[in-house]
Amino acid sequence: MNDFKAAMLNYQDRVRESFYKQGMMVHMGADVSEVRPGFCEVQLPNGLQVLQQHGLFHGGAIAAIVDVAGGYAAYSLFDEDDGVLTVEFKVNYIAPARGRKLIARGEVVKPGRTLTVTRGEVIAVEDDKETVCALMQQTLMRINGRDDIKG
């Protein structure tokens, strides 16, 4: 196995190891479905613990998973010893979030030594129909010499 592949596996392991330590993500039932350099996808199945009062996914659940997807997208580009912190994000809700699961995608638009900027979207999957239900723009900060996400 070459060094590049080793590094690749390494950051994927790091992302998942960190993710599964997040009590909130685990209790929500969220999972990391894809990690690539500068990209992370999180899925969230339907469940009472992530709904609002009309049986739609809760806006807070949508915000939580797309914030996390953006955070790990940034984290995937960092050195092993660095942590990541969400500085701020903004989310627009653009369609009702109904269906059997959500898919949140975060992507790095501008990596940086101190700050990284990502964009994200959340897709609601209902039967075979996919609807973009939220758009996100986010600023993250690299924490030198800490080995995990902080946000």
Added chain:
Amino acid sequence: MNDFKAAMLNYQDRVRESFYKQGMMVHMGADVSEVRPGFCEVQLPNGLQVLQQHGLFHGGAIAAIVDVAGGYAAYSLFDEDDGVLTVEFKVNYIAPARGRKLIARGEVVKPGRTLTVTRGEVIAVEDDKETVCALMQQTLMRINGRDDIKG
């Protein structure tokens, strides 16, 4: 009991009735601690289901409760038949969120027939120390003729 007081109790009941139907808020352990016209406060005790991997409150939990606090602050000013929808919000994380509970406060800055704008903040309570850990700015939309929050 005069009409004004009746209306006051009424909107407080409406907010709480709506809140307790939100599976996500209930599972997180959040509660509405105060509702006044144009203001809502939500509290969230510490618990594994709202933490990230370092024992701090999860950024997603912070975003969720301050979005909800802002939403009900707007909803408290609406007619009985109107619902409220979060159009968008932005949150800045300004301090680590540690302690025994969070207090999220949402306040209407600009009420409107169609759109309402709020600001919010989240306070981390640790022993006797209170620290503002997040700032929020939010846009909400009134949904005529529906009787509940939608976001």
Added chain:
Amino acid sequence: MNDFKAAMLNYQDRVRESFYKQGMMVHMGADVSEVRPGFCEVQLPNGLQVLQQHGLFHGGAIAAIVDVAGGYAAYSLFDEDDGVLTVEFKVNYIAPARGRKLIARGEVVKPGRTLTVTRGEVIAVEDDKETVCALMQQTLMRINGRDDIKG
């Protein structure tokens, strides 16, 4: 000339007619370089009146042209009698904005009867090099029965 083409020319005329009435855009030296349904591009040549103290384009100029580009992207999809109002926008500055001109692009991501959501970016053109210097996410409101942009 068929009806579709007539409508196309019509909205392009409407955008330009509105744009040139904006004292600020004219004084800045900005111009509309492209309008398509759901898309608008605004260009801004370098000039003292749009710079900050280091000879870079001013953040305020960047914000102004990308707000306008997003606004007209939405407006291009509206009926002739409707106006558009910026509800809110957020901009991330991701690189120094130097060069001979800026190109701001706004694109509708979610059109709507009441609210429209766009994303935008600003590109700094320096010799032959193009650098994305800002990212924008924006909410707009349709104003029924008014025939112009309001923001």
Added chain:
Amino acid sequence: MNDFKAAMLNYQDRVRESFYKQGMMVHMGADVSEVRPGFCEVQLPNGLQVLQQHGLFHGGAIAAIVDVAGGYAAYSLFDEDDGVLTVEFKVNYIAPARGRKLIARGEVVKPGRTLTVTRGEVIAVEDDKETVCALMQQTLMRINGRDDIKG
């Protein structure tokens, strides 16, 4: 004159010296009307170069002055050798901006070694009536060892 007062005058001079080098602010006709530690106020008189097509202040002018007010609010707390950069900001337009002048106020909510968070508002002054027409939330970055604003 004691050291504190000297430092105060010093940062006020630094803010004004930097401000007047901004071609955009000067051409718009904006001026710094107040600087205190963690606070800056910018005023903008009515003029064709800051209007949109209906004789209201342009949203871009509003965004520009409140971004600058927030930036100098942060800058006022920095060491003499530090510069400031706008990372991002978000603005909500909450009322039509008409009148003889605008007053933009920026205030530091959370100072920091690397990042500073501010909030701002813009007030439209029409005869004797003052109306808040915009709300802002902003993230700024300290640039060590540079002596001016960068944004």
